Amino acid sequence: MICKNLRSVVMPLTMALAALVASAAVAEAQTLKIGTFDPDRIAAETAEGARIKARLSSFQNTKRAELEAIQQEVERLQQEVVNTAASLSSDRRKELLISIRKKQAELESLQKVATQELQIEVEEAELEWQNRVLSQVRRLGNEQSYTMILQRDLVAFSTPLIDVTDELIARIDAEAAATPGK
Numbered sequence: 800m801i802c803k804n805l806r807s808v809v810m811p812l813t814m815a816l817a818a819l820v821a822s823a824a825v826a827e828a829q830t831l832k833i834g835t836f837d838p839d840r841i842a843a844e845t846a847e848g849a850r851i852k853a854r855l856s857s858f859q860n861t862k863r864a865e866l867e868a869i870q871q872e873v874e875r876l877q878q879e880v881v882n883t884a885a886s887l888s889s890d891r892r893k894e895l896l897i898s899i900r901k902k903q904a905e906l907e908s909l910q911k912v913a914t915q916e917l918q919i920e921v922e923e924a925e926l927e928w929q930n931r932v933l934s935q936v937r938r939l940g941n942e943q944s945y946t947m948i949l950q951r952d953l954v955a956f957s958t959p960l961i962d963v964t965d966e967l968i969a970r971i972d973a974e975a976a977a978t979p980g981k
Contacts, residue, residue, distance in 0.1 A: 834940070834948040834963040841932060844968050847975040851924050858920050862913040869909060873902045935970045939963060 842848040876899045880892065887895070940948050951957060951964075 831946045832944060833957075834945050834961050835951040835954055835957045836936065836948060836962065836964045836967050837951045838932060839952075840964050841967055841971065842928070845971045845975070847931065847971055848928070850975070851928055855917075855920060855924055859917055862917060866906065866909060866913060869902060869906045873899060873906060876902065931971060931974070932967070935967050935974070939966060939970065 842852075876895055880887070880895050880899070884892070936948050939945065948963060949957075951962065
């Protein structure tokens with residue numbers, strides 16, 4: 800999920816940049832230094848990727864628990880109506896049915912809000928993550944004089960010799976360790 804949006808943003812730019820740089824380099828007879836990276840591996844293997852995934856999972860679990868508590872309250876009220884149907888006064892029965900409807904409406908509303916909140920959290924995490932990865936890609940490219948560094952899944956073929964994923968993982972983990980609480 801984190802990497803899908805990155806692909807949609809980077810792919811068109813990458814292809815245009817690759818064509819431009821390749822033609823410019825050939826024209827100037829320069830040696831190209833090209834690297835590739837695997838964004839899925841970076842997300843899976845960095846401490847920061849794990850932290851973001853855990854944060855989103857915790858947020859989702861909290862929302863799920865809140866919704867389940869309301870659902871259990873609805874079920875308890877429904878069971879109360881069933882168990883006491885014969886002995887309930889019409890006023891008490893009406894009161895319980897109104898409470899059930901209110902709780903069901905509250906549950907539906909909270910489900911929508913929780914879904915929207917989770918979507919916002921995921922989008923913010925993806926944007927933060929993409930910026931962090933691309934920042935490290937740029938730094939690596941500048942520091943080691945790469946002509947270009949491409950996402951591996953946007954390239955039809957690349958040799959593992961030009962893969963810089965391990966270097967990016969190390970850099971992202973080092974950056975996260977240097978800035979605790981981020």
